[in-house]
Amino acid sequence: MNDSTPIDTARLPLLLNELRLPTVARLWPDFTARADKEGWPAARLLTVLTELEIAERAQRRIQRHLQEARLPPGKTLDAFDFASVPTLSKAHVLALAAGDSWLDKGSNLLAFGPPGSGKSHLAAALGYALVEQGYRVLFTRTTDLLQRLQVARQELGLAAAIEKLDKYDLLVLDDFSYVHKNQAETSVLFELIAARYERRSLFITANAAFGAWDALFPDKAMTVAAIDRLVHHAVIFEMNVESYRRRTAIARTKPNRDTSAPIEAVAPATIDQEP
The missing domain is CATH 3.40.50.300 (P-loop containing nucleotide triphosphate hydrolases)
Incomplete structure (x- = not known):
């Protein structure tokens, strides 16, 4: 795939949900737009999205544990x-x-x-x-x-x-x-x-x-x-x-x-x- 090949992003939400990455699925449009505008390296974009996913996953786990406590x-x-x-x-x-x-x-x-x-x-x-x-x-x-x-x-x-x-x-x-x-x-x-x-x-x-x-x-x-x-x-x-x-x-x-x-x-x- 070269830079001119169009990328089909329509399936991305389905793929992210399949991977159980709801935070990335929710935030990727805003962050990819920001990355394009500010010229982020791909590694930085990936790091930011995965860190947000991990942080929100931890918060969801805490909420579950608070309910069961x-x-x-x-x-x-x-x-x-x-x-x-x-x-x-x-x-x-x-x-x-x-x-x-x-x-x-x-x-x-x-x-x-x-x-x-x-x-x-x-x-x-x-x-x-x-x-x-x-x-x-x-x-x-x-x-x-x-x-x-x-x-x-x-x-x-x-x-x-x-x-x-x-x-x-x-x-x-x-x-x-x-x-x-x-x-x-x-x-x-x-x-x-x-x-x-x-x-x-x-x-x-x-x-x-x-x-x-x-x-x-x-x-x-x-x-x-x-x-x-x-x-x-x-x-x-x-x-x-x-x-x-x-x-x-x-x-x-x-x-x-x-x-x-x-x-x-x-x-x-x-x-x-x-x-």
């Missing part, structure tokens, strides 16, 4: 009031939001505190940030997930159901303390914890700290074994502050009252025990 809306790091939870290091949380090494080795995050202290918001906010970094996250109430796993066990598919959860780099188990103390529910919970140990990360939010976990598991040995697996390579957030919802309600009804000072709490700890 089931994160509560609006609970982002930008919306989190770090000043109301002085036990949290903002710099530390932002470092965790980047993912990388702690997810690679299956480390866990554990947040303890009374209702309204921001545990679920923190977990969801980290979830949003990690999805934007390319990770996969699932946010779920602990009891809801355990009910699904119990159904899977009854249908002899528990191992397969837990294995399917491996696609999530981070599994957020919200309201962990509301698990019912019965053999069926706590046994599938223990199997989930054991299956993800040092492989995939968990973020657990709970009103009750470890000392009250005997109320969750049917026997002492299972309680100790579950805690041992969770805290090995873990970051623990102690969020023992006054309920944000309560403080907000008081501020609305009594605007002259100073409710900004939270109750002092224990600083967050990082646990990295030897097996």
